[in-house]
Amino acid sequence: MTLVSMLKLRLQDPVLEIVWQEMLSGWASSKEDERAALRDWVRGKRDDFLSFASECTEEEELEQYAALQYIEMRAHWQGINNRINYAMVLTGQTDVRLVYRSAIMSQLLGVLEGVLDPGSVSRIMNFLAEPVTTKRSGEALAA
Amino acid sequence: MSSFDSKIISQLPAATKEFSNAQPFGIVKVSDDGTIQMYNNWEAEMAGVAVKDAEGKNFFTQVAPCTNNRLVHGKFKDGVAKGELDTEFNYTFTYRMKPTNVVLRLVRDSRTKSNFVLVAKKN
Numbered sequence: 001m002t003l004v005s006m007l008k009l010r011l012q013d014p015v016l017e018i019v020w021q022e023m024l025s026g027w028a029s030s031k032e033d034e035r036a037a038l039r040d041w042v043r044g045k046r047d048d049f050l051s052f053a054s055e056c057t058e059e060e061e062l063e064q065y066a067a068l069q070y071i072e073m074r075a076h077w078q079g080i081n082n083r084i085n086y087a088m089v090l091t092g093q094t095d096v097r098l099v100y101r102s103a104i105m106s107q108l109l110g111v112l113e114g115v116l117d118p119g120s121v122s123r124i125m126n127f128l129a130e131p132v133t134t135k136r137s138g139e140a141l142a143a
Numbered sequence: 144m145s146s147f148d149s150k151i152i153s154q155l156p157a158a159t160k161e162f163s164n165a166q167p168f169g170i171v172k173v174s175d176d177g178t179i180q181m182y183n184n185w186e187a188e189m190a191g192v193a194v195k196d197a198e199g200k201n202f203f204t205q206v207a208p209c210t211n212n213r214l215v216h217g218k219f220k221d222g223v224a225k226g227e228l229d230t231e232f233n234y235t236f237t238y239r240m241k242p243t244n245v246v247l248r249l250v251r252d253s254r255t256k257s258n259f260v261l262v263a264k265k266n
Contacts, residue, residue: 026241081209081237088233088244089214102237110239129204129211 003062003115007053010111011046020104027100034097042104045073063116070112071124077105078128145231146246146263156255169262175223177201177216186262191240202260209238210247210260219249219258226253233265 001009010016020042024035049069056062080102087094113121151166160181163170169186173179182197190197190207197206203216210216215234222228228251236243248261 023241078212082212082214084235084237085209085212085214088235092233094235099235099237099242103240103242106238106240125204125208 003059003066004053004056006115007062007066008050010115011050013111016046016107016111019107023103023107024100027096029096030100038097038100038104041101042108045105045108066112066116067120067124070109070116070121071128073105073109073112074124074128077102077109080105145248146265147231147248147261152248152250152259152261155250155259156252156257167263169260171197171202171260171262173202173219173258173260175256175258177203177219179206182206189240189243189262189264190236207236207238209236210234215247215249219260222249222251223258226256227251228258 020039024030024039027035049066052065053062056065080098084094084098084102147168154162155170155172158170160183163172163181163183164185166183166185169189170181170183171179171186172181179198179200179202182192182194184194186192187194187197192206200206203211203219214232218230219228222230228249231246231248234245234247236245244265246263246265248259248263250259250261251257252259
């Protein structure tokens with residue numbers, strides 16, 4: 001199976017929409033338009049991906065694009081996850097909209113993790129877990 | 144007031160799998176580098192991760208990546224380095240699961256040098 005067909009198969013799987021729907025239905029304090037906005041946002045992410053997958057004729061280029069999209073989304077998700085949990089640890093409360101954004105986005109990340117090479121996913125996760133060194137080098141400080 | 148029974152916590156270093164599975168909260172035994180040595184059934188059901196898929200993997204980076212930050216993994220590493228760890232705090236899990244508010248407790252038994260991540264649902 002080619003990467004394009006695998007991506008289309010996984011991203012267009014109706015189960016993904018069902019999972020998003022089920023997750024958002026748990027957002028009891030929201031209005032329908034808030035849930036719809038979040039659903040549209042995550043669908044947009046998926047559809048952008050599918051759009052490029054349809055246009056790109058080079059398998060290698062598409063794999064690179066998939067990895068870059070994964071890095072972008074994963075970094076975004078990590079930032080949201082930290083925002084949610086710093087608030088939770090400090091105050092015991094957090095922004096529920098961000099919680100649901102994080103949850104539905106993580107499902108999309110899961111789909112990409114199933115398509116990308118596991119070794120690449122592992123390398124990306126390791127890098128994103130520690131993108132900066134804790135001690136600046138003497139050169140960086142001098143500059 | 145803690146979400147975890149201190150009497151049960153004191154028994155964790157010698158706990159069998161059966162004992163761990165009988166508790167009403169998640170129990171994850173991890174090595175100093177975070178590798179999962181024991182993952183109880185409560186945790187497996189809550190996280191949607193089968194026990195066989197969790198044990199042997201790194202808890203912070205592979206099984207619960209939403210804990211791979213200074214708040215959780217950092218506290219864990221600091222505690223292991225100091226040989227002392229017992230901290231409890233609120234947290235929200237969202238990674239590939241229905242958002243769930245939990246209370247996390249990180250514990251190290253200095254005598255046996257064993258570490259535990261305990262997870263209870265927050266009411």
